[in-house]
Structures are given as C-alpha cells and as structure tokens.
Amino acid sequence: MNHKSKVLVVEDDAGIRQSLFETLGALGFAVGEAHNGEEALVQLRMVSYDAVLLDINMPGMGGKETCRRICQTFPGLPIIMLTVRDDEEDxxxxxxxxxxDYVTKPFQIRELTARVRSVIRRRHAPMGEPDLISIVGDITLDANRRLVEKKGEQIHLAPKEYETLRCLMEHSGRPVKHENLLRSIWGPSYSNEREYLRVVINQLRKKIEDDPAHPVYILTESHIGYRFREE
Structure with missing residues (x-):
C-alpha cells in the first residue's frame, strides 16, 4: 500500500481551502484543513503532517506568526507560504x-504541487555526509574535490563563483535570499553589496548556461535572490 503524503492547508478563505483540498486530494495527497493559525497548531499536534501550505494573510494569529510557531514547535516541518503576487516584503x-518556500497568488496548481513534492522529498531524503556530489541536469558539483563539470567537461570557476554555485546547488529548488548568499560567501558584514553577487552570478551563467541571457539553471527570484533549478 502506497504511503500518501499528508499536507495541511491553512487558509481562511473557504473557497480556496476547498479547492486545494479537492485538487491535492485528487493528486494523491492526504489533505487536512485549518482555517486559522490557532487551529493549525492544534491539528499539527494530532497528526504527523509532511508539509504545510500556509496563507500569509489570515485573521487572528496571522501567517508569519503561525509560521514562526510551527518552526519552533515542529522543527524541520516544511512550510510553503501562499503570498500575494509581487509583495516583496511579505x-x-x-x-x-x-x-x-513560497508560491504567489494566483498560482498554477502544477507549480504548487511541484513545490510541495519537492519539500516533502527533501524532508524524507536519507541523511548523508555534508560533502556530496550534486547533479542537476548536465551540471555536476563534486564538493570533495571542488570540481564542477558540465556534460563531463570540467568548468574552471573562481573561488567565489564555486562557493556561490555550491550554496545554490545545496538549496536547489528553493529560493536563497541575496543577503543570505552574500553572508555565506563573503562573510557576516556583507549583506547589502548586491553588485558583488550580480557580477558572480553573471560570470557563473556564462560558464554553465547554454544561453546566459535565458538561464535554465540559475534562476532569478525577482527582488528576493536566486534559485537553482531542481531536477
């Protein structure tokens, strides 16, 4: 018998909640519902969910506070926030x-389900050594040897280019904010020097993309950061 991944939908809009319940259920998920943050926390104590879809704008506790409390009480439980399109601050x-991760409204159900499957797969992936070989498409990164290859051909990267690529590939499928990348690569005092990042990203795209002007690996998350494509 196949195990159904359990997803909790937390949404105060009854129409959206019902639509997600029916659609995700038809796609093979076991779906639970909560109409606010308080109810979500109660449900999470009773059922072991694999992921949470959480609306950011809800009366009462609110999505962001609910997210913080879920993270504190159920560490490691993946949360995908449903946000309003183009609201960078949210x-x-x-x-x-x-x-x-986040998905902006109005969302495509294919995109939403792909994000849900991705976070669930990552949560249940077996733990391994921190230095693994990452393979996405034609790109291979061997962290043990600090080697990057495309279609078997070695790509020569400058140190900052390599570290940036490694950080993005370690989080493939998930957005990495500008400031997090900057602090990770350049250090804690670098969080606003986005021009550094733009230069490195442009150089990386020239080296790993077939068409740097239309990248398929290093994707821009407008006003947020970058996301490395997931296989």
Whole structure:
C-alpha cells in the first residue's frame, strides 16, 4: 500500500481551502484543513503532517506568526507560504519566519504541487555526509574535490563563483535570499553589496548556461535572490 503524503492547508478563505483540498486530494495527497493559525497548531499536534501550505494573510494569529510557531514547535516541518503576487516584503518576511518556500497568488496548481513534492522529498531524503556530489541536469558539483563539470567537461570557476554555485546547488529548488548568499560567501558584514553577487552570478551563467541571457539553471527570484533549478 502506497504511503500518501499528508499536507495541511491553512487558509481562511473557504473557497480556496476547498479547492486545494479537492485538487491535492485528487493528486494523491492526504489533505487536512485549518482555517486559522490557532487551529493549525492544534491539528499539527494530532497528526504527523509532511508539509504545510500556509496563507500569509489570515485573521487572528496571522501567517508569519503561525509560521514562526510551527518552526519552533515542529522543527524541520516544511512550510510553503501562499503570498500575494509581487509583495516583496511579505516574501522576505515569510522566508525569515522559517518558510521553506513560497508560491504567489494566483498560482498554477502544477507549480504548487511541484513545490510541495519537492519539500516533502527533501524532508524524507536519507541523511548523508555534508560533502556530496550534486547533479542537476548536465551540471555536476563534486564538493570533495571542488570540481564542477558540465556534460563531463570540467568548468574552471573562481573561488567565489564555486562557493556561490555550491550554496545554490545545496538549496536547489528553493529560493536563497541575496543577503543570505552574500553572508555565506563573503562573510557576516556583507549583506547589502548586491553588485558583488550580480557580477558572480553573471560570470557563473556564462560558464554553465547554454544561453546566459535565458538561464535554465540559475534562476532569478525577482527582488528576493536566486534559485537553482531542481531536477
């Protein structure tokens, strides 16, 4: 018998909640519902969910506070925030609150389900050594040997280019904020020097993309950061 992944939908809009319940259920998920943050926390204590879809704008506790409390009480449980399109501040605050990812409304159900499957797969992936070989498409990164290859051909990267690529590939499928990349690569005092990052990203795209002007690996998350494509 196949195990159904359990997803909790936390949404105060009854129409959206019902639509997600029916659609995700038809796609093979076991779906639970909560109409606010308080109810979500009660449900999470009773059922072991694999992921949470959480609306950012809800009466009462609110999505961001709910996200913080879920992260504190159920560490490691992946949360995907449902946000309003183009609201940069909400997206940044969602990620700061502990959300694994976000999807903007109105969303495509294929995109949403792909994000849900991705965070669930990552949560249940077996733990391994921190230095693994990452393979996405034609790109291979061997962290043990600090080697990057495309279609078997070695790509020569400058140190900052390599570290940036490694950080993005370690989080493939998830957005990485500008400031997090900068602090990770350049250090804690570098969080606003986005021009450094732009230069490195442009150089990386020239080296790993078939068409740097239309990248398929290093994707821009407008006003947020970058996301490395997931296989």
């Amino acid at each position: 997206i940044v605050e969602s990620l700061d609150s502990g959300a694994f």
